[in-house]
Amino acid sequence: MVQATLDVPDLHIPRVVIIGGGFAGLELVRSLKSQEVQVVLLDRNNYHTFQPLLYQVATAGLEPDAIAFPIRKLFHNYENFYFRYSVVQEIDTQQKEVVTNLGKLKYDYLVVASGSRTNFFGNENIRYHSMPLKTVVQSLQLRSLLLQNFEKALQTKDLTKREAYMNFVIVGGGPTGVELAGALSELKNYVLPVDYPELDVRKMQVHLVDAGPRVLAALSEESSASAERYLKKLGVHLHFNTLVKDYDGTTAITIKDGEEGQLLGRNLIWSAGVEGNAPKGFDASKITERGNRILVNEFNQVEGVQNVFAVGDVACMKLEDFPNGHPMVAPVAIQQATLLAKNLKCLINGKSLKPFKYQNKGSMATVGKNKAVVEIGKTRFKGVFAWFIWMFVHILSLIGLRNKAIVFINWFWNYLNYDRSNRLIISRFSKEERKEKRDKGKAGVVI
């Protein structure tokens, strides 16, 4: 029962509507605290997702509550703050309204911080059969799928089928792909053999496929090399300069140097690309052709559209040193949000705006226990020390003392016991159901 208007009290002060409770959205709310504006945050979930650790939920290392944080709880005692649990359908820049499943909402200033979504590059087979990993629900689905497939492996005498159930093909050698490949290999080496003594888990294969010549392209070649060494040590099969062009649910068709190949595996994780999650309502000229991101100027303004801004993954700010926009990572989102909060204040007070300048704080990825690579500015670390830095930084970045404690205990426990304790198939997962619901546009519901 959609209502005419989304009900938010009118405070007779400028209303800033923010779409999306990701890193950018939260930072913006924080930076706008005690400003003379009404802040309305819209999100399809009632929690913030700490995406960097989703792969640990998928591999039974953590439960969602450790990496997700209720948005309302975050902004207790924030004056002039309103959260609405709603799905944005469209933006009407003429009427200055956001259209949601709960009705329309007027804005004075609109900030689109709707992040990014998985990009299947139009391949429906892959979209249907593969598993993306961008949301809490997807991470739980992946966990269920991999455990279900091991249970199924027990029930077939056909050895090829059995291998297919046990094999993983990860497409995309970015941090998600690398960390997932590492975590799955640790499951293979330490956890699954004890859980499934009846299966020859040594036969389980983890393939990591990348279109480029190396993993972690964002890092230095040196760090890539270390990461690759770690991955090989864990038994991951690496495939470079290789494209996955099709997948039928059992066999992935690959292309390398024009030659077709095949990879057998019922578990294919697609981390090969993301695109901006730009809402409807902008005319084509405002959206990048490749990547579906919203074009903004150095003030994160959508030019030619009054009082509309975009920040984070969904924004594409083409600057000399970033001709295709900034990398779609949390630090960019947070820095843009911090600046935009200041600029909004300037705008309201008729002052001039400051342009955005990205401070690259570095980058890191972990492959497994005692195995990580970290680059901070020019300094590079690897191995145990880097791994501790990685854990330290991630625990610090988590919101809330409780979540920090829960994650710490889980990691400490898993470290001592080579264990992943959350091996629960909470809901049987079926691709048919997922498709059905996704076709109904209810992706958020799928679990």
Place this chain on the structure above:
Amino acid sequence: MVQATLDVPDLHIPRVVIIGGGFAGLELVRSLKSQEVQVVLLDRNNYHTFQPLLYQVATAGLEPDAIAFPIRKLFHNYENFYFRYSVVQEIDTQQKEVVTNLGKLKYDYLVVASGSRTNFFGNENIRYHSMPLKTVVQSLQLRSLLLQNFEKALQTKDLTKREAYMNFVIVGGGPTGVELAGALSELKNYVLPVDYPELDVRKMQVHLVDAGPRVLAALSEESSASAERYLKKLGVHLHFNTLVKDYDGTTAITIKDGEEGQLLGRNLIWSAGVEGNAPKGFDASKITERGNRILVNEFNQVEGVQNVFAVGDVACMKLEDFPNGHPMVAPVAIQQATLLAKNLKCLINGKSLKPFKYQNKGSMATVGKNKAVVEIGKTRFKGVFAWFIWMFVHILSLIGLRNKAIVFINWFWNYLNYDRSNRLIISRFSKEERKEKRDKGKAGVVI
């Protein structure tokens, strides 16, 4: 793709098939360790559920991983043990096989430990509109429903509708009903007002309805009285000698002394009854008319059916002091399982069997922080001390050091902060979908 036979290796020793990984099933597996038998455990979930704390998952106090435990992990290094993640459809006592969704399985000895399920006494309206609380999935659904309804309350200007969204009607004054009523009242008093400053949460009502004259009928009148005092202190509305005869999703129709009444609330939790979860395949004479439990003799044997046993909630052993069978609680299940393991050994070695004698260890329930009642034998405790006993006993009963630690941290955190941290709507919950799936017989999938 159902197979002809469920694939389990033939060890040429007696095969004991156990249906259900509840308290009885697990205890049986443990007690049969290092016996000369093959143990095959079947369960529709790959984890054991610690049901006494489900209500805390439902009220955002705990995540499932804290109260559920992977069955395979439990029985690492058990020889001759096999787990099959499968749904039992029927038992064929003639052929001595269990029919499952994965195929048929031969048994030499069969132990039915399939527990109990919610009993709606044939009322389809209540079955469709109310929320039961017997499984992990149901507890997550209840959590989602209550949070969704609060979000919806924000979006209606109709004050009656708004109240309906905020109101809770709990039917059944047993431990589950009492503990749930207490937990919901604490949410009302400490958590929801900060989360929803826009709502007048004081208007939220928690009703506890029972057909009898008091709560916790299993305990002494003195303990009931204390529990009632605690509940009233927390603001729970108590309705005794009252039946809920119908519910349309918004208004519950009650009957007291022949008079009809109404209770407004979009959240109705049905904890008014359970019935045995007896599988198909027994002839009517073996099943109790009321309660759907399997009739067994004092050795937990199903008389007239060779080598078939039932233990725990699903078993009804009519003895002089228990003319309607034992109470459907964990201690009975565990004690019966321990004895049956011994008796199976005797049976195999042609020795005579020992009859079952229930040792009542007492009973307890908590209403909220510092509020609990405990009865151990003749001794009764209440208040803070009872509450600590309750927490101590429950943490000790949890399986695994990690789960104990996780629960302890969560409780400690919630105690200090009057908080419930897991307020995540992981998947939007719809009754239509639940019905759809339940009608397809896929209750386990519903989330």
